[in-house]
Amino acid sequence: MTRLYSSPLQGFTDYRFRNAFYEHFGGIDQYMAPYIRLNGKMEIKASRQRDLLPENNHTPDLIPQVITKDALEFLFVAEAVQKLGYKELNWNLGCPYPMVAKRGMGSGLLGKPGIIDEVLHIVSEESDIKVSVKMRLGYESADEIYEVLPVLEKYELANISIHPRIGKQLYKGEVDLNSFESCLKQSRHTLIYNGDITSVQAFRKLKERFNSIDHWMIGRGLIADPYLPSMIKTDSLIYPEDRYESFKEFHDSLFAQYEEALSGTKHVLLRMLQFWEYFIRSFPSSPKGLKMIKKAKNYQSYHKAVQLLCSTEAAE
Ligand SMILES: Cc1cc2nc3c(=O)[nH]c(=O)nc-3n(C[C@H](O)[C@H](O)[C@H](O)COP(=O)(O)O)c2cc1C
Known part of the structure; x- marks a missing residue:
């Protein structure tokens, strides 16, 4: 087992x-x-x-x-x-x-x-x-x-x-x-x-x-x-249909917790960027994805970038 x-x-x-x-x-x-x-x-x-x-x-x-x-x-x-x-x-x-x-x-x-x-x-x-x-x-x-x-x-x-x-x-x-x-x-x-x-x-x-x-x-x-x-x-190569929706829910839950725990937009976005250095490997359809995340300097543009990455990947 x-x-x-x-x-x-x-x-x-x-x-x-x-x-x-x-x-x-x-x-x-x-x-x-x-x-x-x-x-x-x-x-x-x-x-x-x-x-x-x-x-x-x-x-x-x-x-x-x-x-x-x-x-x-x-x-x-x-x-x-x-x-x-x-x-x-x-x-x-x-x-x-x-x-x-x-x-x-x-x-x-x-x-x-x-x-x-x-x-x-x-x-x-x-x-x-x-x-x-x-x-x-x-x-x-x-x-x-x-x-x-x-x-x-x-x-x-x-x-x-x-x-x-x-x-x-x-x-x-x-x-x-x-x-x-x-x-x-x-x-x-x-x-x-x-x-x-x-x-x-x-x-x-x-x-x-x-x-x-x-x-x-x-x-x-x-x-x-x-x-x-x-x-x-399960020895499976097949992802669930809602892969990127579930990922986004997971991401949003992480984000909400770090927003509460860390002080200031800069710290929260930096912490999320560290995760994205790894997450991005699940987003092969957006070769400039990490750049988009790095460019986001406020929560609104950050969430917009995440949403775009998830919807682009889900559409592939
Ligand atoms: C950023 C980072 C932090 C790590 N922190 C720890 C740690 O606190 N304790 C530990 O035993 N290993 C730590 N490791 C090593 C990992 O637990 C793991 O042994 C290593 O990454 C190899 O496994 P992987 O190829 O599956 O990542 C860390 C690795 C990285 C990249």
């Missing part, structure tokens, strides 16, 4: 996006919240707390995430999310951004399996929270994972999601499927494949190659085409 996970994207998949996605599209079995990072203090930022509050979240299964290299920070966040009712905490060992990786966090920790071992050891001794791991193949080299997997074997983990790129690559180049295949033989844990699932066809290809994998995680592809998870679930 295919199980689909929604990958966290800081700045995109907050509770407003997750709720609107769940209400309009679905197809995802488990959602993951973007990471919590403590800034030297044992304190979780208010925006991160809000993102996890049960009353703000309507999705059925949500997992919080932490990025850290420090067991005490991990334990602090574990306790805080347990107080909110969460039973699992995901550990981010994948973030590629130099600001994070150079400080030995995210994918920057993959070259230091000793620290990973130490953190997991302390956490497993001191906390009863379930831990899952989200990782890349390494930071400098794809071989780093072969030193990390034996460490992970020592612990009970809910699962491990692997995005088969290295940190240094950021999002460039191809996913390294050969390395992912080698990892399959080296772990008893439930492995989740993550990376570049952008269409049903791309999913079918991956499924054909990795037929023992039932767990798949989708990030950017879900924002670019929110129908993708449900179509993967």
Whole structure:
């Protein structure tokens, strides 16, 4: 049975996006919240707390995430999310951004399996929270994972999601499927494949190659085409007739929430433009679509542009 996970994207998949996605599209079995990072203090930022509050979240299964290299920070966040009712905490060992990786966090920790071992050891001794791991193949080299997997074997983990790129690559180049295949033989844990699932066809290809994998995680592809998870679930290439009407309802619900949450037209339009950098991939009939969205400097011209994009695409 295919199980689909929604990958966290800081700045995109907050509770407003997750709720609107769940209400309009679905197809995802488990959602993951973007990471919590403590800034030297044992304190979780208010925006991160809000993102996890049960009353703000309507999705059925949500997992919080932490990025850290420090067991005490991990334990602090574990306790805080347990107080909110969460039973699992995901550990981010994948973030590629130099600001994070150079400080030995995210994918920057993959070259230091000793620290990973130490953190997991302390956490497993001191906390009863379930831990899952989200990782890349390494930071400098794809071989780093072969030193990390034996460490992970020592612990009970809910699962491990692997995005088969290295940190240094950021999002460039191809996913390294050969390395992912080698990892399959080296772990008893439930492995989740993550990376570049952008269409049903791309999913079918991956499924054909990795037929023992039932767990798949989708990030950017879900924002670019929110129908993708449900179509993967039904193995269908056919969109519903009202595809762009539903998209517009989803969009309008997101817009209304950001209009309420953010202050000033500029901020709201900027946030929506960030989404459109992905949404636009579902609008192939309007090659200048993104330009239209960028040009809109007030709500009226923005909504006019969105309406035009949706009606043009629906007419194709
Ligand atoms: C803008 C952006 C923000 C991201 N934020 C997070 C994050 O908070 N936590 C995390 O584990 N991964 C984060 N990622 C990585 C994605 O979750 C995912 O692993 C990656 O995009 C590969 O999957 P995809 O090809 O399906 O998008 C982020 C990626 C992007 C592009």
